[in-house]
Amino acid sequence: MALDYEELKRLDHTYLWHPFTQMREWVAEEPCIIAWGEGHYLFDVQGRKYLDGVSSLWCNVFGHRRDELDRALKDQLNRIAHSTFLGLSHVPGIELAHRLIEIAPSGLQRVFYSDSGATAVEIALKMAVQYWQLRGKEKRTKIASLVEAYHGDTVGSMSVGYSETFHRFHRSMLFPVIRLNPPHFFRRFKGMSEEEALKNAVQEADQTISKEKDSLAALVMEPLMQGAAGMWSQPPGYVKALKEICRKNRILLILDEVATGFGRTGKMFACEHETVSPDILCLAKGISGGYLPLAATLTTEEIFSAFLGEYKEFKTFFHGHTYMGNPLGCAVALATLELFKREKILERMRPKILYLIRRLEQDFMPLQHVGDVRQWGLMVGIELVEEKKTLQPYPAERRTGQRVILEARKKGVMIRPLGDVIVLMPPLTITDKELKLLLDVVYDSIRTVTEK
Numbered sequence: 447m448a449l450d451y452e453e454l455k456r457l458d459h460t461y462l463w464h465p466f467t468q469m470r471e472w473v474a475e476e477p478c479i480i481a482w483g484e485g486h487y488l489f490d491v492q493g494r495k496y497l498d499g500v501s502s503l504w505c506n507v508f509g510h511r512r513d514e515l516d517r518a519l520k521d522q523l524n525r526i527a528h529s530t531f532l533g534l535s536h537v538p539g540i541e542l543a544h545r546l547i548e549i550a551p552s553g554l555q556r557v558f559y560s561d562s563g564a565t566a567v568e569i570a571l572k573m574a575v576q577y578w579q580l581r582g583k584e585k586r587t588k589i590a591s592l593v594e595a596y597h598g599d600t601v602g603s604m605s606v607g608y609s610e611t612f613h614r615f616h617r618s619m620l621f622p623v624i625r626l627n628p629p630h631f632f633r634r635f636k637g638m639s640e641e642e643a644l645k646n647a648v649q650e651a652d653q654t655i656s657k658e659k660d661s662l663a664a665l666v667m668e669p670l671m672q673g674a675a676g677m678w679s680q681p682p683g684y685v686k687a688l689k690e691i692c693r694k695n696r697i698l699l700i701l702d703e704v705a706t707g708f709g710r711t712g713k714m715f716a717c718e719h720e721t722v723s724p725d726i727l728c729l730a731k732g733i734s735g736g737y738l739p740l741a742a743t744l745t746t747e748e749i750f751s752a753f754l755g756e757y758k759e760f761k762t763f764f765h766g767h768t769y770m771g772n773p774l775g776c777a778v779a780l781a782t783l784e785l786f787k788r789e790k791i792l793e794r795m796r797p798k799i800l801y802l803i804r805r806l807e808q809d810f811m812p813l814q815h816v817g818d819v820r821q822w823g824l825m826v827g828i829e830l831v832e833e834k835k836t837l838q839p840y841p842a843e844r845r846t847g848q849r850v851i852l853e854a855r856k857k858g859v860m861i862r863p864l865g866d867v868i869v870l871m872p873p874l875t876i877t878d879k880e881l882k883l884l885l886d887v888v889y890d891s892i893r894t895v896t897e898k
């Protein structure tokens with residue numbers, strides 16, 4: 447017999463430890479316990495229905511229980527649920543690699559699987575550093591990354607993605623990284639125009655990277671939108687300029703498209719907006735339609751070929767994860783790519799993105815406590831501030847962002863903030879009506895919390 451809400455709550459509060467959660471607060475609140483999903487909606491065990499406004503933390507693509515994905519998964523279950531990729535291969539893993547390379551930015555030719563965004567980034571870093579050793583440039587061991595980048599929560603990805611709030615207790619475990627200020631940093635903290643901020647950020651990157659060019663292995667960055675930083679957007683031209691700086695100094699460019707990949711920005715990959723191909727591309731989240739943990743690190747034949755040699759030379763990339771390239775994950779990823787093509791998902795997003803932009807400009811921007819709105823495709827950050835003119839933030843203890851999302855939840859919309867930045871990242875197939883509902887509810891919730 448199914449457990450009732452009170453019993454589930456008791457067990458949750460007794461046995462669980464939730465991620466990124468102050469558990470003292472958690473146990474003082476009524477938990478929302480999801481029972482099932484359908485389309486773009488989540489349903490909790492008490493029968494309440496919520497629009498999934500952040501795609502179940504940025505990974506769902508076509509909604510829940512999508513027929514084509516469910517079927518691909520069941521078909522694969524009838525063959526095999528898991529078999530290793532170490533010393534063996536399997537059908538969906540091979541097919542998916544082929545399909546990924548077909549749609550990937552030009553030059554990428556090899557797929558290395560893993561199981562999360564963090565591991566996709568760890569693999570990219572290890573590949574880059576080993577590559578230069580194998581090419582005889584032993585001094586190229588350092589990594590550069592952007593200020594307030596987020597690349598996941600394992601030690602390597604924390605190092606490149608350091609955030610004071612998240613990682614201050616683990617500083618002793620992290621390796622040193624060269625930091626570049628992204629354009630948003632200048633705009634936000636020095637009050638520059640977008641063009642000035644872009645110019646400054648590129649100039650600084652050029653100086654820092656040129657100075658370190660003999661010691662740097664790679665630059666790793668989230669293109670267009672630094673998600674977890676609070677949806678820090680980059681103006682057009684930034685990724686392209688950094689690519690050029692890397693090329694000039696022969697430094698590898700690693701793009702972390704774990705959040706921006708698979709259509710979020712309106713193109714399959716964010717780097718397509720900038721016509722930039724990275725040397726290494728990290729993918730996860732949407733790759734499996736948001737169904738299963740699957741990730742991939744894609745790279746060029748040039749990098750791959752550096753690892754070739756006789757067994758006894760030990761040039762091998764000694765890295766692996768038990769569940770890497772899990773066949774169920776690969777099968778559902780194949781069905782995901784198929785749906786993108788068959789349903790012309792990216793084309794059909796366009797009018798929705800235009801509607802979103804219009805609503806953000808006309809309704810949200812003028813609000814008294816909206817300091818900034820940042821958007822690329824269906825990725826949105828609405829930054830709430832106490833005072834608009836000076837961009838004075840709210841005191842943290844007010845929990846303004848959290849109060850807004852709880853208000854939205856009461857009205858049937860599920861979102862999750864990043865501090866006082868309200869994040870919207872709906873599934874790509876959200877309907878016009880649902881998108882309107884999402885925006886209406888969030889608009890009302892912001893006003894209720896900040897104006898009353």
Ligand SMILES: *Cc1c(COP(=O)(O)O)cnc(C)c1O
Nearest residue numbers: 562563564596597598673704705
């Ligand atoms: C979510 C995220 C990650 C980490 O992915 P996990 O699957 O949670 O490990 C890495 N990079 C970016 C840009 C992300 O948004």
